Amino acid sequence: MAGGVVEKPAAHDKPRKHYLNHVKTFGSWLVTLDHKRIAMMYLCAVSFALLLGGVFALALRTVLWNGTPADPETSILGATMEQFYNKMFTLHGAVMVFLFIIPGIPAALGNFILPMQLGAKDLALPRINLLSWYLYVMGLVLFVCVLVLGGLDTGWTLYPPYSMGGGSQSQHVWHSLVLAYMAVFILGFSSILTGLNFIVTMHKLRPPGMGMYDMPLFLWALYATSLIQVLATPVVGITLGLSLIEHMFHVGIFLPQYGGDPVMYQHFFWFYSHPAVYIMILPAMGVQSEIMGTFSRKHIFGYKAIAWSSIAIAAIGFIVWGHHMFVSGQSPTAGIIFSFLTYLVAIPSAIKVFNWVATMYKGSIDLKTPMIYGLNFIYLFGIGGLTGLFLASISNNVHLHDTYFVIAHFHMVMVGSTVNAFLGGVHLWWPKMTGRMYNETLGRIGAILVFVGFNLAFMPQFVSGTRGMPRRYANYLEEFTTFHQASTVGAYILGAGIGLQVLYLLYSLFKGKKAPDNPWGAASLEWQSESPPDFHNFTKPPIMMGAYDYENWEYESEEAGWKLKPEVIETRKTLSKVH
Amino acid sequence: MTEAAHAHHDHHHEGLPGTIGHVTPLKTLFKVLTALLVLTVITVAVAQFDFGRLNVVGAVGIACVKASIVSLWFMHLRYDKRFNFFILVGSFALVAWMIGYILFDTVLYQHNIQEYKRDQQAPAKP
Amino acid sequence: MSTGVADHETKHDLPARPPELAMHFDNMHQQFHSGKLGMWLFLGQELLFFCGLFTAYAVYRGNHQEMFHYVHYFLDWKLGAVNTVVLLVSSLTAAWSVRAAMLEQRKVLIFTLLATFICAGIFMVVKYFEYTHKLHIGAVWGGGFNVADADLPAELVAKYPDMTGAKLKEMGAGSFFAIYFCMTGLHGLHVLVGMGLYIWLLVRALKGDFNRRWYGAVDNVALYWHIVDIIWIFLFPMLYLIG
Ligand code: HEM
Ligand SMILES: [Cu+2]
Numbered sequence: 001m002a003g004g005v006v007e008k009p010a011a012h013d014k015p016r017k018h019y020l021n022h023v024k025t026f027g028s029w030l031v032t033l034d035h036k037r038i039a040m041m042y043l044c045a046v047s048f049a050l051l052l053g054g055v056f057a058l059a060l061r062t063v064l065w066n067g068t069p070a071d072p073e074t075s076i077l078g079a080t081m082e083q084f085y086n087k088m089f090t091l092h093g094a095v096m097v098f099l100f101i102i103p104g105i106p107a108a109l110g111n112f113i114l115p116m117q118l119g120a121k122d123l124a125l126p127r128i129n130l131l132s133w134y135l136y137v138m139g140l141v142l143f144v145c146v147l148v149l150g151g152l153d154t155g156w157t158l159y160p161p162y163s164m165g166g167g168s169q170s171q172h173v174w175h176s177l178v179l180a181y182m183a184v185f186i187l188g189f190s191s192i193l194t195g196l197n198f199i200v201t202m203h204k205l206r207p208p209g210m211g212m213y214d215m216p217l218f219l220w221a222l223y224a225t226s227l228i229q230v231l232a233t234p235v236v237g238i239t240l241g242l243s244l245i246e247h248m249f250h251v252g253i254f255l256p257q258y259g260g261d262p263v264m265y266q267h268f269f270w271f272y273s274h275p276a277v278y279i280m281i282l283p284a285m286g287v288q289s290e291i292m293g294t295f296s297r298k299h300i301f302g303y304k305a306i307a308w309s310s311i312a313i314a315a316i317g318f319i320v321w322g323h324h325m326f327v328s329g330q331s332p333t334a335g336i337i338f339s340f341l342t343y344l345v346a347i348p349s350a351i352k353v354f355n356w357v358a359t360m361y362k363g364s365i366d367l368k369t370p371m372i373y374g375l376n377f378i379y380l381f382g383i384g385g386l387t388g389l390f391l392a393s394i395s396n397n398v399h400l401h402d403t404y405f406v407i408a409h410f411h412m413v414m415v416g417s418t419v420n421a422f423l424g425g426v427h428l429w430w431p432k433m434t435g436r437m438y439n440e441t442l443g444r445i446g447a448i449l450v451f452v453g454f455n456l457a458f459m460p461q462f463v464s465g466t467r468g469m470p471r472r473y474a475n476y477l478e479e480f481t482t483f484h485q486a487s488t489v490g491a492y493i494l495g496a497g498i499g500l501q502v503l504y505l506l507y508s509l510f511k512g513k514k515a516p517d518n519p520w521g522a523a524s525l526e527w528q529s530e531s532p533p534d535f536h537n538f539t540k541p542p543i544m545m546g547a548y549d550y551e552n553w554e555y556e557s558e559e560a561g562w563k564l565k566p567e568v569i570e571t572r573k574t575l576s577k578v579h
Numbered sequence: 580m581t582e583a584a585h586a587h588h589d590h591h592h593e594g595l596p597g598t599i600g601h602v603t604p605l606k607t608l609f610k611v612l613t614a615l616l617v618l619t620v621i622t623v624a625v626a627q628f629d630f631g632r633l634n635v636v637g638a639v640g641i642a643c644v645k646a647s648i649v650s651l652w653f654m655h656l657r658y659d660k661r662f663n664f665f666i667l668v669g670s671f672a673l674v675a676w677m678i679g680y681i682l683f684d685t686v687l688y689q690h691n692i693q694e695y696k697r698d699q700q701a702p703a704k705p
Numbered sequence: 706m707s708t709g710v711a712d713h714e715t716k717h718d719l720p721a722r723p724p725e726l727a728m729h730f731d732n733m734h735q736q737f738h739s740g741k742l743g744m745w746l747f748l749g750q751e752l753l754f755f756c757g758l759f760t761a762y763a764v765y766r767g768n769h770q771e772m773f774h775y776v777h778y779f780l781d782w783k784l785g786a787v788n789t790v791v792l793l794v795s796s797l798t799a800a801w802s803v804r805a806a807m808l809e810q811r812k813v814l815i816f817t818l819l820a821t822f823i824c825a826g827i828f829m830v831v832k833y834f835e836y837t838h839k840l841h842i843g844a845v846w847g848g849g850f851n852v853a854d855a856d857l858p859a860e861l862v863a864k865y866p867d868m869t870g871a872k873l874k875e876m877g878a879g880s881f882f883a884i885y886f887c888m889t890g891l892h893g894l895h896v897l898v899g900m901g902l903y904i905w906l907l908v909r910a911l912k913g914d915f916n917r918r919w920y921g922a923v924d925n926v927a928l929y930w931h932i933v934d935i936i937w938i939f940l941f942p943m944l945y946l947i948g
Contacts, residue, residue: 121729124739196746203662204739205729231673234750238757242887251883252847253761259847259880263688264764267681268757318673322684331687334680536728595808598917599737600924602807603800612797619789623782626946638942646935653800654931660738663745670749674756678763685764 033126039112049099056092061491067476085474086153093156105283116526120205132193139187149176160254181244188237195229216524216547221286224310236272270321278317284421294522295371296363299548302355309348342392369443373424380416405465431515435532438508449497456490516561541574601658733918744925772876774948778861785945795824799927806920822903846883
């Protein structure tokens, strides 16, 4: 042991007390106010949602293997092939959007990491945090009820009049729609409370001596996300509340046959749901910034540009919603304005990408599992963002709207970017959260499988989309067969990649090597805690330093981890002494 | 202005030592209520006359003034952290943007709906 | 249990950690302002929640000018004005209760909390009579709007003698009442929640829970109550007054 700097207490005698084992009863988890435990429960739940949504995805891709069922009488679970397909894509979309991707990074990873990156003991409002978790659970349970009651075939957007039984072929049952409205309404409030809590925490628990510009970029990203969560989500709440009333009492707000206006529903819905796509991508961009810095071993390039572009994306997110309505009956004037405004989003998005690339330039790149996800992200987000611009041009959109091109676009950004960043983040923080290392080789194989499978699944869809393959159809013309079959194979490879991760991550919990406190040499404050952290997060006050000052750390092969250099410990102030 | 500054001066004698925040003098509270009641009377009075479209503008305008008074004094934003003020103003701005833009669009596409309705009612053409 | 906590304490020269101070805060100021910021964000959220209804109102009004003019006679502006006054007074008592909590005037606090609760109750009673009347004459939402000519408001008939219930229905009066019931209903729901919160505060005040550095609950509920008031300040002229 060098220098006798940070002598760990004799680790062998008694297991160290940390947040996972300081109390062990099941009940202590149910009423816990500890952000780390709530985060872990969220992590389990959103992973469950990811797997559930993934099963639906594989089911619908399987249906699409053939353009028309060989035997038109084929039935699955008492429904025709087409009905089954319609339910699958609806449930896939709804579960992935509302249960996985929106809460995913903020509520699971952010909840755990945010207070620690501030050097704080908890979120500012722990009880609100617990409430938010239970609202999420209620939403999850309601969704499962929707499933059991026969599912929905409305698409995740729940557009009236079709959704409310206005369409002649609507096969959904009345009450599963009621439950779906309630579920999304409740999940919305869960999301609002998380965002609210994060903003308060970043304002009030940021320690003296840490300015906004000293925060890691993950926190800037979460801040921007939280602003959207608080300000946009209530609109979907009221929209679905009104839809529920409309559906039950036919009051005449959205249904045309009673004097309502269905286009207004789309305005309302996208006023939330466009900003919501930034709820999905912004935290992912935050994770990406952390990964790029850490595994290039180089101070992040363009800190302020990345920080403010998060805020810019959040702000612009509120003025572009009409690009989803170019062919929905929106007036051409409004459409042209929205088309123009939509282009603006590209600017801050591109600023981020350039800065990540510049961060890697002349860095010493370490291709650990999270970094592979980071590289996937840059490549796939580039394509996803640029195809967004194709769609933003109104004349193009008339042709591409509701084709596979749109499907490919948003999967590039939602799966290619957000899911990649989620997985990257899980791998980055797994040692911190669980105290165990996963198998690095399997990790890399998983990341590469995800990349290959994903590209195979969605690249062909750009082509079939431009050739006119419409979305949400169970049948297709023969000329599209190759594209669809390639997608299906890709989806299974992607599924295999994720399945592999589930296996080795679970395995690591029991048999994994003990994680060092800082396995990557990352510099933000959470890495100064122990792995897994103490109940109070830090057993000794962390040393204040820049979140990207990697030069303060040196590798120690004995521990297989990184230690603060002794001179840093001697010369720098700790968090409690900076006043 | 001097009035307000005076009020601000006053309270310092009123709060107990160690109080968090600003104690609003009772006099201020009652003045605010009076102002709100007067504005309510004005709203009702104005609405008795027909100024066409201006009626809406007037009613919403007065309501905005009343809302500002409530938030500045009753909700003591005047003495509160600046950021809380921004939240309120920001939310109102967003509300105005949403109402404004959706109204703008729905008015523009209204003729489509009317045409559709007319077509539906017209006897089927041969 | 943890050296971290002790370490944090020493840096402030507060005498000791007050019992109300949660583990993760440094001092009462930080705790108070965290709660308050959270409340303000919640209020911002409330405004956008109501925003959908206001937008629906604006859209339907913009496209049914005439109908809105006829139908607004169904609402009795006098009742609306009474309710406005009641809510304004309750806003005063709410603000007063914060003051009382800060000054540790326990009796005044209890009195003002109770007064706020009672005003809210009066508001709901008036609403109840308004609602039942409308339901009774069939002035309701959507296709359900069916008002007999004899039940048309006197003022409306005086001005437009040949107006009939059927004509109003044809013009889309159902849309107006859809919006009317949604807006006032959601607002009323907020009033009910507010009443619940004031009961909760009353119980705590009776137990002597609040002091000059620990009155965040009174303050935050009052903030909530003021927003409910502000929303009514807009609803009253928009629904009852301008035709
Ligand atoms: C880089 C800037 C982006 C631009 C310019 C852009 C533009 C667009 C446009 C114009 C559409 C409408 C296509 C149509 O339906 O005709 C669209 C759809 C979509 N975008 Fe993007 N987008 C961008 C980034 C993102 C991001 C980051 C996400 C999510 C993480 C996202 C998620 C979606 C989704 C989910 C849809 C389809 C929704 C549906 O109809 O089901 N987009 N995008
Ligand atoms: Cu969009």
